[in-house]
Amino acid sequence: MAQTIVFDVNETLLDLAALDPLFERLFGDAGARREWFTQVLQSAMTITLTGRYEDFSAVGAAALAMVAERRGLTLADDDRQAVGAAMRRLPPHPEVPEALEDLRDAGFRLVALTNSAPEAMDEQLAHAGLRPLFSEALSVDRARALKPARAVYETAASTLGEPPAALTMVAAHGWDVAGAMSAGWRGAFVARPGQVWEALFPPPQIIGADLKAVSRELIAAG
Numbered sequence: 001m002a003q004t005i006v007f008d009v010n011e012t013l014l015d016l017a018a019l020d021p022l023f024e025r026l027f028g029d030a031g032a033r034r035e036w037f038t039q040v041l042q043s044a045m046t047i048t049l050t051g052r053y054e055d056f057s058a059v060g061a062a063a064l065a066m067v068a069e070r071r072g073l074t075l076a077d078d079d080r081q082a083v084g085a086a087m088r089r090l091p092p093h094p095e096v097p098e099a100l101e102d103l104r105d106a107g108f109r110l111v112a113l114t115n116s117a118p119e120a121m122d123e124q125l126a127h128a129g130l131r132p133l134f135s136e137a138l139s140v141d142r143a144r145a146l147k148p149a150r151a152v153y154e155t156a157a158s159t160l161g162e163p164p165a166a167l168t169m170v171a172a173h174g175w176d177v178a179g180a181m182s183a184g185w186r187g188a189f190v191a192r193p194g195q196v197w198e199a200l201f202p203p204p205q206i207i208g209a210d211l212k213a214v215s216r217e218l219i220a221a222g
Contacts, residue, residue: 004162005103005188005218006180007134008147008171009114009121011037012190013211014090014128022086026079032067036083039063041173044115044146053144056115057084088123092130093192099215100133106219112137113156113169115146136160148179157183168205170214174198188214 007013016037020030040063047054064083068075104110110133114121118139125131136159140146143155157164164184171177177187178201187204189197190211197203206221208214 003107003168003222004109004111004160004166005168005170006111006113006156006185007100008169008173008176009112009116009124010087010090011192011195012170012172013092013096013112013130014124015093016090018090019083019086022082026075026083027067027071027073032071035070036060036063036067039066045175048146048149053146055117056140056146057087057117057120059146060084060087088120089127090124092128093211095210095212096128097130097133099211100130102212103215103218104133108218110134111156111160113140113147113152114138115140117141148175148182150179150183153180153183153185157185168218170211170218174201177204188218190214 010016016033019033023033024030040060043059043063061080061084064080100110112125112134116124116139118141121137121139125137131137138156138159140152142159143151145151157167168186168188169177169180170188170190172190172192172195174189174197177189178198181187181204188206189204191207191209197207206214206217208217
């Protein structure tokens, strides 16, 4: 069986910077996009640590409302819906299609694993033109937990029919890779601008500046 590589989607494969013009229009500050996604991740971690599960779109909507409140703004329904719709139409980072094609052509089994709900995940990957490159696309909805909950990685391994040691998690979030490694997976960290490895965890097997660099190391390692 081909070695299986599992990829996070948002920020790892898809470029959230494409949302900056929308956040500039809504908040008068493109930097609000980073504030929003940081709040998304904080809220997702809180939900995970308290043993709850929420659809990731609902987490995103709540985080958007929190950022607006923090900035003393009120967003119209159409504006909130525009952010959700734009999340489903994100472009891939420039090097992503070629890197995935290289891995597929080298014989790897490619799988997507995202916090996004199944419908949103399907739209994201289809719009980005990436879905044909993956043999499977999995949502955390199967585990009823958000990453980096251990149940997500255990459920994914069971679904794929492989032992954890046969799986490698690729993500631009240190906490995602660390979560997978804690569940027995191997890890590869995409150190995109602004992203650094989780200092309290042992480093993963592979660290690269973008997905092309990571894919070269994965292929070299066999």
